Amino acid sequence: MGIPQWNEEDDAAVEAAFSRLFSTLPAVEPSAGFVQNAVETAWDRSARRQRWLHWAAAAAALVVVSGAPAVVMLGAPAWVVLTAAQVGAGAVMSLIWSATAVAELWGLMVSAGSAAARVAVMPQSVAALVATELLGAAALYSLHRLLRDDVRFRSSGPLCF
Amino acid sequence: MTPSDAELVRLALAGSQEAFRTLVSRYASAAVNVAARLVRDRALAEDIAQEAFVRAFARLKTYDQERKFSSWFFQVLHNVSVDHLRRRRLETASLDTLQADGYPGPPTDPAASPEAAAERTALGSALTTALLRIRLAYREPLILKYQQGLGVEEIAEILNLPQGTVKTYLHRGRKELADILAAAGWKP
Numbered sequence: 208m209g210i211p212q213w214n215e216e217d218d219a220a221v222e223a224a225f226s227r228l229f230s231t232l233p234a235v236e237p238s239a240g241f242v243q244n245a246v247e248t249a250w251d252r253s254a255r256r257q258r259w260l261h262w263a264a265a266a267a268a269l270v271v272v273s274g275a276p277a278v279v280m281l282g283a284p285a286w287v288v289l290t291a292a293q294v295g296a297g298a299v300m301s302l303i304w305s306a307t308a309v310a311e312l313w314g315l316m317v318s319a320g321s322a323a324a325r326v327a328v329m330p331q332s333v334a335a336l337v338a339t340e341l342l343g344a345a346a347l348y349s350l351h352r353l354l355r356d357d358v359r360f361r362s363s364g365p366l367c368f
Numbered sequence: 369m370t371p372s373d374a375e376l377v378r379l380a381l382a383g384s385q386e387a388f389r390t391l392v393s394r395y396a397s398a399a400v401n402v403a404a405r406l407v408r409d410r411a412l413a414e415d416i417a418q419e420a421f422v423r424a425f426a427r428l429k430t431y432d433q434e435r436k437f438s439s440w441f442f443q444v445l446h447n448v449s450v451d452h453l454r455r456r457r458l459e460t461a462s463l464d465t466l467q468a469d470g471y472p473g474p475p476t477d478p479a480a481s482p483e484a485a486a487e488r489t490a491l492g493s494a495l496t497t498a499l500l501r502i503r504l505a506y507r508e509p510l511i512l513k514y515q516q517g518l519g520v521e522e523i524a525e526i527l528n529l530p531q532g533t534v535k536t537y538l539h540r541g542r543k544e545l546a547d548i549l550a551a552a553g554w555k556p
Contacts, residue, residue, distance in 0.1 A: 225542060229514035231492035232499075235404040237396045237414060245396070245418045246389045249425035256426070 373437035381428055392421050395438070398516060399445055405499055405511045406449045416452055420445040442512065442526045453504065491554065498548040506541030509534050 371379075371390070379387030399420055404413035424431075424444045431440050499507055508527065512518045520538070524531045 221542070225510075225514050226517075228491070228495060229510075231488050232405075232495055232515060233492050234397075235401050235410060235413065237400040237417065241400070241414060241418065242389060242392045242396055245392050245421040246385060248418060249388065249422045250385060252422055253426060 374433045377428060377431055377433065377437065380425070388425060391437075395421075395441055398438075399441075401515065402442070402445060402511055403449060405496075405515070406504065406508065407452065408500065412452075416448055417445065419452075420448045423448060436522070438518075439522050439525050442516075442518075443528075446508065446526055494549060494552055494554060495545075498545050498552070501548055502541060502544045506537050506544060509537045510541045510545065513538060 371387075373391065373394070376387045376391045376394075380391065396417065399417035400410075400413050403416040403420075404410060407413055407416060420441070424441055427444070431437070499510070502510075509523050512523045512526065513520070518526070520531050520534050523529075524534045527534065529537075
């Protein structure tokens with residue numbers, strides 16, 4: 208029995224020849240306990256994984272349920288505070304800038320309001336306001352009189368020259 | 369009636385150990401044979417095959433039942449073998465080492481003459497050695513095609529390679545194998 212020509216023109220002949228060649232390979236049979244071992248190992252590992260998953264889920268729940276109150280009650284460790292401060296500082300920065308702008312605007316409005324109120328409550332200011340009011344009233348009265356005379360003159364009839 | 373692979377997978381997923389045992393029995397021989405051609409010793413081949421079954425069981429939920437189970441399983445076996453080979457740089461084994469590791473002789477035809485049977489045994493041994501000397505990239509497609517009888521399309525799926533690449537590897541593998549056997553004194 209010889210080896211096949213690997214580069215024969217006839218593909219089918221090459222395929223058949225190599226199939227025959229490989230049929231001479233010694234078969235390697237699995238040992239007697241192979242199937243049983245494989246099944247038991249697969250089952251054991253699967254059960255172990257399931258147990259680990261359950262434990263991991265229970266541990267995660269325990270951390271969430273007991274960890275948060277513990278941190279609050281016992282005080283957070285320094286690294287937690289530092290991390291929270293770093294994250295918080297970055298995230299809140301823009302908010303701080305906005306709040307500063309609003310506060311400055313509010314301060315300006317308060318200053319302006321205070322100045323106006325201070326002026327309003329001064330005695331001289333009150334006197335000046337009353338004088339202005341009286342002057343305004345007198346001016347209105349004079350204007351009214353002038354306009355009344357003018358209206359009377361106009362309605363005296365057609366002009367006759 | 370013999371249950372199909374897909375039915376056995378469904379039963380195994382439902383918790384039937386017996387169904388998984390049937391599945392393992394069905395593919396144990398093929399798995400050990402393929403692994404034995406990729407690594408140098410029989411015990412290691414059994415370990416790799418066992419690990420492939422364990423990994424396959426762990427990932428049974430990901431098996432698409434539209435696909436052939438054999439393709440999916442050989443893909444798992446290929447991954448386990450490659451992982452192993454990456455971890456350990458294996459030397460090529462001599463025939464003596466393989467025989468000492470418990471490889472049986474090649475299958476012999478009872479009707480054949482003693483001379484023909486002896487020649488067949490010798491060729492089987494030479495082929496075993498030659499296979500271990502060629503590149504793994506060529507060796508695996510050759511084994512899957514000529515020992516397991518898989519088609520190029522299926523091999524491409526298992527090895528995650530384009531079909532053209534598989535054909536190239538088969539061609540080069542055949543050439544290397546023929547060259548090694550010819551150098552060892554085997555004539556066409």
